Amino acid sequence: MNSNQQYPISSVERLVSRLGVAAGVPEAESGILAKALVDADVHGASTHGVSRLNIYLRRIQQGLIDPAAELGIQTLRPAVLVVNANNGLGQVQAVKTLDRLVPLAGEYGVAAATIRRSQHFGALSYYCNRTAEQDMVLVAMTNCEPAMSPAGGCEAFFGTNPIAASFPTGKGFALKIDLATSLVARGNIIAARKAGRPIPEGWALDPQGDPTTDPAAALAGTVLAMAGHKGTALATMVELFSGVLSGAAIGSEVGSMYKHMDRPQNVGHFFCLLDIAAFMDPKSLRRRVDRMIDRIKSCRRRSGVDEILVPGEPEFRKAQFNRQHGVPIDPQTVNELHGLCEEYGVSFDLQPNSPQR
Amino acid sequence: MNSNQQYPISSVERLVSRLGVAAGVPEAESGILAKALVDADVHGASTHGVSRLNIYLRRIQQGLIDPAAELGIQTLRPAVLVVNANNGLGQVQAVKTLDRLVPLAGEYGVAAATIRRSQHFGALSYYCNRTAEQDMVLVAMTNCEPAMSPAGGCEAFFGTNPIAASFPTGKGFALKIDLATSLVARGNIIAARKAGRPIPEGWALDPQGDPTTDPAAALAGTVLAMAGHKGTALATMVELFSGVLSGAAIGSEVGSMYKHMDRPQNVGHFFCLLDIAAFMDPKSLRRRVDRMIDRIKSCRRRSGVDEILVPGEPEFRKAQFNRQHGVPIDPQTVNELHGLCEEYGVSFDLQPNSPQR
Numbered sequence: 001m002n003s004n005q006q007y008p009i010s011s012v013e014r015l016v017s018r019l020g021v022a023a024g025v026p027e028a029e030s031g032i033l034a035k036a037l038v039d040a041d042v043h044g045a046s047t048h049g050v051s052r053l054n055i056y057l058r059r060i061q062q063g064l065i066d067p068a069a070e071l072g073i074q075t076l077r078p079a080v081l082v083v084n085a086n087n088g089l090g091q092v093q094a095v096k097t098l099d100r101l102v103p104l105a106g107e108y109g110v111a112a113a114t115i116r117r118s119q120h121f122g123a124l125s126y127y128c129n130r131t132a133e134q135d136m137v138l139v140a141m142t143n144c145e146p147a148m149s150p151a152g153g154c155e156a157f158f159g160t161n162p163i164a165a166s167f168p169t170g171k172g173f174a175l176k177i178d179l180a181t182s183l184v185a186r187g188n189i190i191a192a193r194k195a196g197r198p199i200p201e202g203w204a205l206d207p208q209g210d211p212t213t214d215p216a217a218a219l220a221g222t223v224l225a226m227a228g229h230k231g232t233a234l235a236t237m238v239e240l241f242s243g244v245l246s247g248a249a250i251g252s253e254v255g256s257m258y259k260h261m262d263r264p265q266n267v268g269h270f271f272c273l274l275d276i277a278a279f280m281d282p283k284s285l286r287r288r289v290d291r292m293i294d295r296i297k298s299c300r301r302r303s304g305v306d307e308i309l310v311p312g313e314p315e316f317r318k319a320q321f322n323r324q325h326g327v328p329i330d331p332q333t334v335n336e337l338h339g340l341c342e343e344y345g346v347s348f349d350l351q352p353n354s355p356q357r
Numbered sequence: 358m359n360s361n362q363q364y365p366i367s368s369v370e371r372l373v374s375r376l377g378v379a380a381g382v383p384e385a386e387s388g389i390l391a392k393a394l395v396d397a398d399v400h401g402a403s404t405h406g407v408s409r410l411n412i413y414l415r416r417i418q419q420g421l422i423d424p425a426a427e428l429g430i431q432t433l434r435p436a437v438l439v440v441n442a443n444n445g446l447g448q449v450q451a452v453k454t455l456d457r458l459v460p461l462a463g464e465y466g467v468a469a470a471t472i473r474r475s476q477h478f479g480a481l482s483y484y485c486n487r488t489a490e491q492d493m494v495l496v497a498m499t500n501c502e503p504a505m506s507p508a509g510g511c512e513a514f515f516g517t518n519p520i521a522a523s524f525p526t527g528k529g530f531a532l533k534i535d536l537a538t539s540l541v542a543r544g545n546i547i548a549a550r551k552a553g554r555p556i557p558e559g560w561a562l563d564p565q566g567d568p569t570t571d572p573a574a575a576l577a578g579t580v581l582a583m584a585g586h587k588g589t590a591l592a593t594m595v596e597l598f599s600g601v602l603s604g605a606a607i608g609s610e611v612g613s614m615y616k617h618m619d620r621p622q623n624v625g626h627f628f629c630l631l632d633i634a635a636f637m638d639p640k641s642l643r644r645r646v647d648r649m650i651d652r653i654k655s656c657r658r659r660s661g662v663d664e665i666l667v668p669g670e671p672e673f674r675k676a677q678f679n680r681q682h683g684v685p686i687d688p689q690t691v692n693e694l695h696g697l698c699e700e701y702g703v704s705f706d707l708q709p710n711s712p713q714r
Binding site for chain 1: 433434435436437439464465466467468469471494496506507508509510511512514522524532534535536540562566567583584586587588589590591593594596597598600601602603604607608609629631632633634635636637642645646648649652653656657658659660662664665666667668
């Protein structure tokens with residue numbers, strides 16, 4: 001396990017929300033941001049969680065994120081929203097877009113939205129899981145700041161460009177697909193550098209474009225797409241839907257959240273939402289999904305494999321544990337929250353739960 | 358190069374169409390089938406081309422494909438079609454569905470369809486490229502007969518479950534993403550067996566579930582997903598949309614085209630069609646796509662790489678060559694066409710083009 005302390009979920013949400021309000025985010029919207037960030041930590045995706053609050057608030061201070069941005073919506077056809085996030089917070093503008101997309105999907109059976117002039121907006125599966133609870137299936141994509149070279153190239157053009165979708169089940173959790181199109185997230189390379197470990201060949205190229213096992217060289221270079229040309233093709237698809245079709249920045253034009261403190265990111269997102277009831281009875285759909293899950297889990301296993309897990313199941317188990325014991329927040333993030341509280345005159349009131357054995 | 362002779366495209370289309378009619382396919386629909394099959398050969402995807410005609414006609418003879426099936430359409434919501442292919446030919450029922458989807462996407466901006474009780478329907482990119490010409494973007498998925506084990510398993514549950522999408526460009530070809538979620542297509546393993554070559558480790562498992570480099574053992578076992586858990590997650594997503602949401606067979610329930618001559622395949626497809634004009638001016642979109650292509654192609658290259666190709670570009674070059682010199686058909690397929698012509702009393706009139714240097 002790790003040495004992170006665990007905190008009551010509601011108290012972390014409350015603190016994040018109060019900090020957002022202190023930075024100029026309207027109260028209801030700050031609540032949206034807090035819920036989205038904490039949900040990522042609850043599911044074990046701490047790279048998309050509360051650890052990001054600090055940079056978001058720094059970017060608000062620099063005028064690169066508008067904490068109270070209105071959502072600009074153009075409707076050229078009844079089932080499509082063309083959204084301008086106006087440099088608002090990614091999570092806030094995405095949830096507001098989704099809230100408008102749900103009734104459209106209900107009416108027409110399917111509805112889609114592009115969002116331009118947005119930011120890093122955390123874990124795609126947060127949005128997908130939300131709609132799965134309403135018996136709707138969301139396909140979500142986003143472009144990201146450049147990190148990955150196209151097959152044959154050695155220059156960061158694409159972001160790690162993830163794609164996600166969640167289906168409801170009768171098992172208490174959504175069957176959740178959520179994957180970056182890079183072979184590994186940069187976070188794994190950062191972790192290897194911290195631990196002084198080499199990285200496996202095939203993960204990344206150094207700045208000269210040669211394969212490297214040195215994490216520092218990899219971080220200065222580019223990560224590689226999963227499965228070579230196939231991963232590049234998928235990253236291209238994600239870029240087309242989220243960057244090109246939205247009118248956002250494309251590929252290497254996307255601003256870096258940490259490096260570019262002089263311009264907005266102009267990230268683009270793509271949502272396509274389907275109402276299950278437009279296809280079949282949602283109860284039947286859940287039964288069919290459950291049958292598939294049962295059959296996958298009962299497949300003959302490779303030697304050394306104790307259990308086959310379906311996508312979303314590992315994160316669900318982490319979330320179950322964390323909902324009982326509290327959300328783990330790393331010490332550096334706790335320090336940052338402390339610092340932000342002092343800066344904004346917000347009282348720091350996080351108390352870790354008593355440690356578990 | 359290979360030793361295949363090249364034939365005039367229109368004469369191959371005509372012959373395939375006449376054979377379809379002789380087997381009971383209505384004339385217009387047989388033309389749809391012929392165009393789809395020959396287009397795959399023109400683009401170099403001969404595994405989805407005319408080589409499949411023989412098995413389609415055998416399955417018609419066995420009553421497993423209804424050559425004149427009506428399309429059953431249920432409309433629960435305005436922008437969604439719930440289609441029953443009634444065991445018709447996959448390509449024919451898919452094109453008929455798409456023809457009905459296009460006006461819906463035009464009206465609502467986005468429209469979706471599931472198709473159940475279908476068959477092998479060839480290359481997804483055929484459908485995607487068709488709609489790209491109309492300034493619409495089609496996301497297409499299909500499940501397939503079982504070939505691939507889930508991560509951790511060693512039993513064929515998933516098919517090679519491809520996903521595809523094409524965007525229009527100003528470059529004379531569509532930017533076309535079309536990828537199986539398996540690491541390699543079974544065709545590559547069959548080719549290695551024919552050539553007496555071992556296959557690389559990581560492609561497949563033998564029937565005991567152990568990694569193998571023996572192509573025969575691999576063909577008796579299962580192929581592996583691209584990029585491990587990520588490929589399994591993508592295959593799961595494709596199965597959910599095309600198999601589960603459509604009401605078709607799911608995973609290992611899908612019938613094998615060659616092995617199961619006693620039951621229909623019950624393949625499921627999923628289409629989601631977006632009208633570009635619902636998002637932005639299609640001319641602007643093409644310019645934005647072209648700009649992305651130019652920037653990808655001008656990325657710094659890895660050593661030994663002469664040119665960076667974008668997805669769809671290699672197939673476009675093959676198609677350009679074949680449109681000029683004729684479509685290559687392998688000798689075994691030519692023999693099968695001969696045999697089918699005798700069987701159905703259709704005159705065999707294919708004449709290869711004079712050989713190119």
